[in-house]
Amino acid sequence: MWKDLQDLIYHAYIEFRYLPLFIEIALVFIVIAILATISAYCIILTKRWRGYIKEKRINFISPTLEDMITEQVLLNEELERKVPVDNIEFNREAITKDIYKKKWIRQVLIDMLIQYRKNFSGDVGDLIRKLFIDMNLQKDSFAKMKSMKWERKIKGVTELTQMDTQISDVTILPLTNSKNPSLRVAARNAYIQLSKNEPFKFFDIATEPILPWDQLDMFKIITTTKDIAIPNFSRWVSYSTNKSIVSFCLKLIAHYGQQAAIPAVMDLLSNRDHYFRANAINCLGKLSAEPAEERFVKIYNNQPLICQMEILKAMGRIASGKYLDFLKHEFLYSTNFDVRMNAARSIIKHNTNESRVMVNELMATVTNENQLILKHCNNPLIKY
Amino acid sequence: MRNILVVEDDEIMLKAIRNILNKDGFNVVIAKDGKEAFEKVQAMDYDLVITDLMMPYANGLEIVSRIRNDESKNNIGIIIISSVGNEDTITEAFRLGADDYLKKPIMAGELLIRIRRLLDEKSRSSRKTV
Numbered sequence: 014m015w016k017d018l019q020d021l022i023y024h025a026y027i028e029f030r031y032l033p034l035f036i037e038i039a040l041v042f043i044v045i046a047i048l049a050t051i052s053a054y055c056i057i058l059t060k061r062w063r064g065y066i067k068e069k070r071i072n073f074i075s076p077t078l079e080d081m082i083t084e085q086v087l088l089n090e091e092l093e094r095k096v097p098v099d100n101i102e103f104n105r106e107a108i109t110k111d112i113y114k115k116k117w118i119r120q121v122l123i124d125m126l127i128q129y130r131k132n133f134s135g136d137v138g139d140l141i142r143k144l145f146i147d148m149n150l151q152k153d154s155f156a157k158m159k160s161m162k163w164e165r166k167i168k169g170v171t172e173l174t175q176m177d178t179q180i181s182d183v184t185i186l187p188l189t190n191s192k193n194p195s196l197r198v199a200a201r202n203a204y205i206q207l208s209k210n211e212p213f214k215f216f217d218i219a220t221e222p223i224l225p226w227d228q229l230d231m232f233k234i235i236t237t238t239k240d241i242a243i244p245n246f247s248r249w250v251s252y253s254t255n256k257s258i259v260s261f262c263l264k265l266i267a268h269y270g271q272q273a274a275i276p277a278v279m280d281l282l283s284n285r286d287h288y289f290r291a292n293a294i295n296c297l298g299k300l301s302a303e304p305a306e307e308r309f310v311k312i313y314n315n316q317p318l319i320c321q322m323e324i325l326k327a328m329g330r331i332a333s334g335k336y337l338d339f340l341k342h343e344f345l346y347s348t349n350f351d352v353r354m355n356a357a358r359s360i361i362k363h364n365t366n367e368s369r370v371m372v373n374e375l376m377a378t379v380t381n382e383n384q385l386i387l388k389h390c391n392n393p394l395i396k397y
Numbered sequence: 398m399r400n401i402l403v404v405e406d407d408e409i410m411l412k413a414i415r416n417i418l419n420k421d422g423f424n425v426v427i428a429k430d431g432k433e434a435f436e437k438v439q440a441m442d443y444d445l446v447i448t449d450l451m452m453p454y455a456n457g458l459e460i461v462s463r464i465r466n467d468e469s470k471n472n473i474g475i476i477i478i479s480s481v482g483n484e485d486t487i488t489e490a491f492r493l494g495a496d497d498y499l500k501k502p503i504m505a506g507e508l509l510i511r512i513r514r515l516l517d518e519k520s521r522s523s524r525k526t527v
Contacts, residue, residue, distance in 0.1 A: 132410045135504030
């Protein structure tokens with residue numbers, strides 16, 4: 014039979030060789046298309062089969078696991094008697110059954126405990142965490158972190174973060190600077206949430222950037238994580254060589270109103286990068302850094318438009334009243350519409366007698382277009 | 398025994414609340430979505446409805462609104478349990494007639510206290526009306 018098959022292939026090859034070229038090419042494409050379709054169907058079927066088996070397994074084991082969690086956590090008698098969570102002992106027999114040695118069951122249990130912890134806080138939430146640790150499920154998550162696949166590493170990091178389990182710096186810090194953006198973000202977010210004393214230590218070693226979208230995510234985590242130790246971010250503004258970290262720190266300085274960081278931020282005004290300077294000016298404005306105003310006026314004429322706009326906005330935020338004439342001059346004589354708009358808005362933002370008199374005077378004397386700008390900026394319903 | 402309807406699309410949470418309330422002596426009926434909840438509200442008298450907000454078919458706000466607009470049902474206590482924490486949604490829930498709002502993750506003890514307090518208030522006010 015093997016010989017027949019060999020003969021058949023040989024004859025097919027001979028026939029193929031003597032076919033016209035375009036027919037040969039067409040046949041090659043047809044064979045490739047058929048093979049690709051068959052492989053695609055095989056992959057789809059395998060994935061569906063695996064999914065089906067997984068679902069069946071989960072449906073089979075879920076009631077048992079739910080019963081165990083209900084009995085050990087939700088209806089725990091000691092919890093009812095207000096025994097501190099750390100002193101509560103689970104029924105060893107119930108949590109050390111042989112079924113809990115199977116890897117896939119342990120994974121279903123981990124996913125279930127995470128779901129419970131998302132829904133319950135307080136003593137119940139703490140007891141769920143204790144069950145996770147007492148059943149040594151954290152070992153499974155740590156094992157995932159050692160995997161070669163980045164998706165498994167992320168899963169491990171996420172599981173440990175959601176169960177509030179400490180990860181040693183040696184394990185997690187290298188991941189915060191991983192080349193893989195998804196893994197890097199997961200590890201950084203985990204580090205901020207888990208490290209209570211120095212949650213921003215990874216800023217020291219980070220050479221990979223924090224992308225703008227990740228900055229949003231990280232900002233949300235920083236501002237919503239309880240009991241997080243907030244350092245003085247000026248140390249990274251002064252010494253970090255990673256531009257995205259400096260830019261992110263400027264936003265954090267502004268958010269936390271860190272007045273002590275003003276000198277470090279002012280040093281950035283002589284940086285060569287326009288965007289850096291613009292960010293620094295924006296930060297100083299939000300900090301209402303009065304000492305920066307004089308410097309703003311000095312450097313204004315040498316700056317690109319993006320920095321000039323930030324200077325005008327910052328002067329409106331600081332609103333010391335010392336540089337109203339400067340703002341008036343920009344409003345009257347600048348040829349750029351946006352500059353005039355920001356200057357007008359900053360004058361109005363001062364909201365003092367002097368600024369109000371100035372606005373009235375301008376309204377009476379300026380061109381129609383400038384009057385429209387003033388009216389627009391004076392309207393409290395228009396924000397931009 | 399007080400009847401409580403729990404409406405929640407997350408099965409784990411649904412069963413967990415049912416177990417906690419059963420243990421405390423309540424008769425608990427469960428519904429997995431808004432549509433099932435409407436059917437169950439019509440089929441039986443409840444003292445309290447605990448509902449999630451984001452659910453298939455009808456969301457929690459629609460359930461609150463439907464109960465409050467039905468004269469025969471509008472004395473039912475309503476507690477919302479949701480992970481939605483924005484001011485607009487919470488205000489809207491209270492405006493439509495929700496009695497209480499708990500943001501996930503919840504504390505089991507706190508839920509039980511709020512349920513008992515609400516049920517006591519309701520029974521006191523209904524006695525006054527009689």
